Amino acid sequence: MRHHTIPRIVTKLLIPVILLFGLYVQFHGDFSAGGGFQAGVIFAAGFILYNIIFGLDIGKSILSVNTSKSLMALGVILYLMVGFLGILLGGNFLEYNYLSNTPINGQLLGIFLVELGVGLTVSNVMVLVFYSFNDISEEK
Amino acid sequence: MNQLPVLIIVLPLLIAPILLLVRDNRHVYNLSLGVSFLNILLILILFQDVYQNGNILYELGSWKAPIGIRLNADLLSCYFLLLINFMAFICLIAGNKTIKSQVEDDNIHLFYIAWLLCNVGFSGIVLTNDIFNLFVFLEISSLASYFLISQGNYKASSLAAIQYLFIGSIGAVFILFAIGILYVNTGTLNMTDLSNKIRSGSISLSMSLSIAMFLIGVGIKTALFPLHGWLIRTYSYAPSIIVSYFSGTSTKIGIYILLRVFLDIFNSINPLEYYNLAQLILFLSLIGVLLSTLYAIKQNEIKKMLAYSSVAQLSYIIIAIMLLTPDGLTASLIHVFNHSIIKTGLFLVVTVLFINNKNVSIGDFSGLGEKYPLLMSAFVILLLGLIGLPLTSGFISKWYLISAILQSDYWYISGVILITSFMTFFYAWLLIEKIYFSARLNHDASVATSYQLLCVYFLAALTIYLGVDTSLTFGISEQISNNFYSTINQ
Amino acid sequence: MSILLSHILFLAFGIVIIYLLRKETFTGVVSIFISLASLVYALYIISIQDILINQKTDIVNIIPGIPLSFSLDYLGVIFLVISNGLWLMVSIFSERYLELNKYQNKPKFYIFFTLSMLATNGIIYSSNLLTTFVFYEILTIATYPLVTFKGDKKSIINGKKYLYYLLGTSIIFFLPAIIFTYILTGTLDYKVGGIFTSYNNTAIYILVILYLFGIAKSAVMPFHKWLPSAMVAPTPVSALLHAVAVVKSGVFIMLKVFLFIFGVDVLTQSGANIIIILFASFTIISSSFIALNQDNIKLRLAYSTIGQLSYIVLATAILAPYSILAAVLHLIFHALGKIMLFLSAGIIATQTGIKNVSEMNNLSSKLPITCLLMTIGAIIMIGLPPTIGFISKWYLLLGIMESENLYLLIVIILSTLLNASYYFPMIYKSYFEKAKFDYKSPSCEDMPLAFPVIIVGFIAVILFFKTDFIIKFITENII
């Protein structure tokens, strides 16, 4: 795809928008429709698009398989850590009220962190699925 | 608030992604072993607590019950929880070497992750008080188990895994559908709430649809007679350590869901009695016992033989439940525990001895009695337990099973039970005979590590211990079944 | 710790010792010492029996409410002496026997032999049915390696048959019978007069049939086939286990079940003893007919054993005081007689290689002492005076008279005739028929081998003149 000018240009233009939209969905999840799940997929879509157009080599140099796996794991760990934080601060598992000075702030912070974890994991899972299917086709 | 119930689920769940970061095979193993051990400790404390003070409820994120997800650790949960995690721990100790040799190096950390997730799923099913959550945990464990099964070094492993995936997913979707119908009818997903809201009296059409779907879903999970095909395939082709693990846990989880749904959630309408469902299932299980015992005798491959034997033993458990008496339930719970230990032990011996052999036939046991006197005597003890000879735990199960049957309305089926339990002896004896009375073959049964041996000895010792001191199995089972039936009779 | 438990533990300890030694040479001697010590134990227990009777020792609660528990009763006292006494004799015999026949793997033999005796003693001491069942099964399993001791194909096939019969009946009939009893009565303890307080006849009938078939060690037809199959074992095994320990355990349990579980009253009032009488009579007659056609000495003896065991069962089932006396007496006397016969057969086979009755011509010139002992044994079995066999048969006849089941006289007389007709050829041939071929040496009696048999024979002869104290003991304590 590297020699097709139009897709390259369009992609270059689109990717920031896609990523920005991903971030928007991510951070607005607690006010409107959206959340880590959707944001993760959108974010990953942007990255995958980049890979399709500019080649996997560059893509993997940005986000290698191992880094991606680690980030995926970190997302889950972040999620669970927030949960444990609730226990450590004297509440139940995943109880956000104690995370900040007021319960409402706590809820906001908690949901933000949890959704961040979800987003991180989902986007990396998507990327990994993309990578591994690519591996299979390369084997052939 | 007591944090134990959630920790039991979440700790392995936390370790699983950490394993992905660690990746080094030795550390991965140590971590999973450590968390398993920690889990057992936690469960023992929880068990103690529940035994003395009754149920422990735990609200996730402090959202109150019908809306939030609640965990409920009652005696039944703790009983199964202990069983499952104990089996996982034992199999982990014994499995290290076999996993190393059977699973590809790059996949080992994934294998342990899947193992932990599978265990998380099992623990979650047992602990949760939210029926949708139960479905989610069921799927977590199932997905992990499909992966685990596919890691066998047989050619047919992936095939067995995908076939199990299809049948397992069908079961799960049936359960999902049933949950949906329940939700429409009651507007709640909390189990306690559900059982309060399901009024006694006649059963509406939609409710009976839900019951039927639950039955199919649970039937697949427990390998209820006509739905048992997957069990044979998966047990034959999965990595042998996984078979040891699943034989003690996976199907028992099915039993747990059966109990939870039909005796707890539906207890006020008692669908098993209402539609004569119990009789139907009883009848099916009887056929199942007969046929699978016959098949087990015919098998030459030991994994298949033990798999058929598992189907038969599961049928005993289901028969005992379907008697719908407290004694029957007690008998079934006792047998759940005893059978898990015995079967896991038997599969462990096969695992430990034949790491490299793909198809272990009965003939491969020829003359091993001389070569491994201690290991084989443990094996024979486990086999005797399977037959149900006195002083083994199998005898206790059999005693209570027959006693329950004789006291129920179905006393006439005791003949079938007795004859099949004698037929168990046929195939068990085939093995014993080979072990002690055949010339040794020139095969390379592998040398087991001392940890593996220790596990087998421990399970064999436990078989004897539970056959002599029944306070753990009988005492708790009886209490659980009394709790169930006292709420039903109210 | 209770003395009964310590006896059992001592035997277990003995097994461990033999296992640890595992030397072909030592084990025999060790085993003799163990059996001797066991006999001393038994005698000591008997000497203090008045303290021990009906004193229960609970060991573990196998099933809540039913412990594994030991106690001693008068019936047990008798069986205890016989089994441990004869065990000593047989272990002396078997040491020599195994040596002469060049058997390998002696430690295995002695380990399982001792384990069998442990189980037998366990059966004797058990104070409830569950304990009995536990040791019953241990006995079955422990004797299996002995039956298949030769390790050839024939013994494995026969061993399998042995196991299938004994385990099968115990699982399919005996176990449910015990559970059913427990459900009906709420206890399994042996109690003089029975444990059934209220009952209905159907249940009793079912239970009687279940017990009759379930305790297949007593070899009541149709579940008798295991006994002939067990004859592939080395002779000492056949002698002690399959003429004394195992089969007598079966009969002993049967006696205990009928007397202490059902109780005489329940059985007579429900009329369930008719079933037992029918099966036992049938067994007595048909086993004698089968024995007539057996040429193999050990098989002939085996079928004779089946018949004789049913005598005891029959005598018990008649339920008259005299017949119960006869049953207990026959338990003792048959053990003595049969062990002599079996051991003689063992000597004959070892010294001359003869295994069939048809080859026994003029054997007395070669093995005079053995033939004499065999003759005594045979006469005991037939029940002619002046031997102890006559005494038990006499009381059996008295019992039948007492119970007015006169048709049973026919059974007894017919079977006595049959007994005579299959034992006399053995005696006649060995003394009076001319040999078809010459033996190389005139006499080849091996004294160490014959020694224990001689002692048994001596006791059997003495006992005929001294039966009073046994009869007194039985009438005072058991009936």
Add this chain to the structure above:
Amino acid sequence: MLFVLNMILFLLGLFIIIRESNLIKKVIGLNIFQSSVFIFYLIISKVDGGVPPILNDDQLIYSNPLPHVLILTAIVVGIATTSLALALIIKVKQKYNSIEEHELDKI
């Protein structure tokens, strides 16, 4: 009516899983089967005249959000199942060079 259509979809999916021999087609059947249940949840959550459950002051009738949430989870599970199934099918294909079940059973 909707329920009937839904049931038809359900049975269709089940039929495909059982009847088809091609593993990929089976996966498709499984997806249809699962989707029918997802749709069932959506049908039952529909409230007449309701709007999406995002709170604002002037709309008081809104659809039941809970089934949507549940089904979101179920969909994720479904995706996981499907992808695992596909991955396994690739492995099967590598080993047997076929994905027709009736052929696989013979091997």
